[in-house]
Amino acid sequence: MEPSNLTAFECSSDADFSSLLPKESIERLLSTALRKGGDFAEVYAQRSSNMSISLDERKIRSGQVRISQGVGIRVISGEKTGYAYCDDFATENLLQAACVAAQVADGAGTEEPVRVSRQDVPSFYRSLLDPSEVSVETKAMLLKRANKAAYAFDHRIKQVQGALVFDDTEIMVANSEGLWVYDRQPLLRMTIFCLAKQGKESRGGFEGAGGRLGMEFFEQVSPEDIAREAARIAIVQLDSVPAPAGTMPVVIHGGWGGVLLHEAVGHGLEADAVRKKTSVYADRIGDKVSSPLCTLVDDGTIPCMRGTISIDDEGTPGQRTVLIENGVLKAYMTDRLNAGLLGLPLTGNGRRDNYQSIPIPRMTNFFLEAGQYDPEEVIKSVKRGIFVRNFSGGQVDTTSGNFVFTVTEGYLIEGGRVTSPIRDATLIGNGPEVLNKIEMVGSDLRFDRGTGTCGKAGQHVPVGLGMPTVKVSEITVGGTSA
């Protein structure tokens, strides 16, 4: 999927808006939430259905459905946030939650009326063929096709496990400033794990794909493709040699490779860490913070990508924000609380795991813009180093800037050529330092295939990643072969 200009799909109907909570209830809850004099109140209602099918030992193991619904009520008073949530929609329970959240403010007790008015927002995703209208058997068939393709890929494939997950989430956000918005967010993904065996050696390979769309996704990306990629990785790994240990040049393949920048810089540009001055990027707008080859963007509007949001979980429309332009820090990603306290614009990054969680600044689809180098040329420029093609994930300590990511498919580069596959290794670096060591940026911007989930403060949200082929002049590779 390529980033494009805003592609807006049709808006939601009146019935959708009121399906979670009627307008009168919303207004009454907001008014109650401000009875102690808070500055801001918000009602967030959510109804999600999650359907998953799993395949193991060549069989469909189980179908599972999870229905979760609830309302979160937030009151902000200065820097203080009061939050209460409730897993049913009964008026008396909701009013009680509003009273609990209200207590964060300690002013006088008057209830002023609050009015909200409906606002339509463009949608950046849609489900052409709604998964709920397709039988479980038809969905299960997709996994069976993947299973067959994986075993057919190579006789050394000995185990295949797969999962297919469909989320359908409706959210409604209303606040004391009169905002009232609704969104329905489809999300699907297929993941396949393959085990390859040769003699005494066993290796695993993992691949997945998905996005914010309906069953038509599987016409663009076939289950067979996903399965064959997982099988390919497992087979390649059978011949892997111990990873080297020490600092060396690293070339990172695009797409999932974006996890490098998500960890190295993305989290440090989230406004909560900036406000608390716990980020290495706090108070640095206008500073040169990276190699001039880097332009980093967070874009919640890329059609149908996993991290795309038509509105964030505070009702702010999804946006494209240039965070670093040619090496210069331009903007931070904000939520309401931190934007307000820092005097920054809202960027549509106030996200939450579910109605039980307070929104915090989070990335949507985070990527590095393409550069000018031919990817082949990037690899050729390295005498001795490693080429990283796949990762299982990463982590960052935003205070020190130290971050890691774990390589699951990597190769040695010897004399400008990609040679032996290497065993799993963690790469470690310091975010601000690594950004300055980006020496070459390829012309091949690629996005991940839609399986990423980011965890922060115990909250998990779907995200997208993008990156062209990149060369970092020096990074520490945590192998065993010194």
Add this chain to the structure above:
Amino acid sequence: MLCGLAIVSMEYLEFAQDIVKAALHAGADEAEVYLQAGSDFEVLVRLGEVEQLTQASTKGLGLRIFADKRMAFASTTDFGKEAVADLVKTTVQLAKASNRDRFGGLPDVDQGTPCDLGLFDPAIAHLSVEKKIAMARAAEKAALEYDAKVTNSYGAEVSSGVGTCYLVNSRGIAYSSSGTSLSVWSAPVAEENGRRQIGTAYSCRRFLGEVDAPEEIGREAARRAIRKLGGRPVKTQKVPVVFDQSVGEELWGPIFSALDGDRVGKGVSFLKKKIGKQITSRIVRVIDDPLMPGGVGSMAFDGEGVITRRKVVIEDGVLQMYFYDARSARKYKTEPTGNARRSYSGIPHVAPTNFYLQPGNVSKEDIIRRIKSGLYVTETIGRGANIVTGDFSVGACGMWISEGELSYPVEEVTIAGNMLDMMLNIEEIANDIRFVSSVVSPTFKIAKMTVAGR
């Protein structure tokens, strides 16, 4: 009178039984309901002020059925009549798409009754909001006042939970268990020469009286932040590595996963075919004890209703057992080990209860004193354990040991090795275990690992 939600509600028990009956009526051969209800509280204090305060009561239930040996599962937080009727219908319908699984089904009844492990503390259930705020304030204050180098704070958090779970199935089981928990967390930031470091410390217990003093948690977090200041990478080399008790889980967590009988049976574990074999050095003894009184991971019955028991997993370095749930036990012709864990929104899966490395007799200081040159790891970053191959590689920070002394802080390095080699080379085990989560270990020393740095 206890806090309303903490006592076992006969209404919920009957409600769960009615759902089981409805599922059987709708065509299930076997049915099981797991229901949870409780209340959660969380307060974050930052720079002396309450920054976030969250309170809620929560509930949810999951229905698992087997029909014609086909499994399906559905969960909901909506206990309304219509929602529950839908849930039963959906589940029965879903089962039709699954393949027959001859190993599927609820655990066989043989059982007896689960004992009361005393996991509920009325003092936590009754702890006032003001008192919890005061505890968070005290933790943060102690951290900020510990040293002038502590200049900032992510805050200090106190969270508490009170809840009851109910497990009812069509084989006649109707169990319930109530529990409480309280945790205190502190995360100050220390600064020196323009570089900042965060330190964190926490305590989580089921009884108020067992939670460490908030001030001590704050001071420990401050010590950890200050200790990291001025850290630097070392040269790439192979040296002894000491895992502090606070990072032991990074190795023992993946080891538990590799002992899951189902993974082992499928060959996707580096610890397959190891029963009766030496997998660690002789000094290692590993226990999984669900019956530990007041333990964070204690449970008298597991998520499928199997009565739990204490197990010695590794004795004198020799592997004694793998972990099985009802299905994998049937498949591999053995008994379930009582390790099926779950929440209302998921099917049971094999998980640790209180899984720990038995402490040794020496102090951490003595272990360090006997090392000429090595790394003492106090924090790790990333998850770099491959359960299939045993490859282990994570980011680390800590202190460099030279001539038996902690000499300078180390950061931005990785430690790597193969987990089986690491386990076989555990040379010393300290006496400093803290039971603050489901997987814990005292400080231990591994003879040699690759430390990658500059």
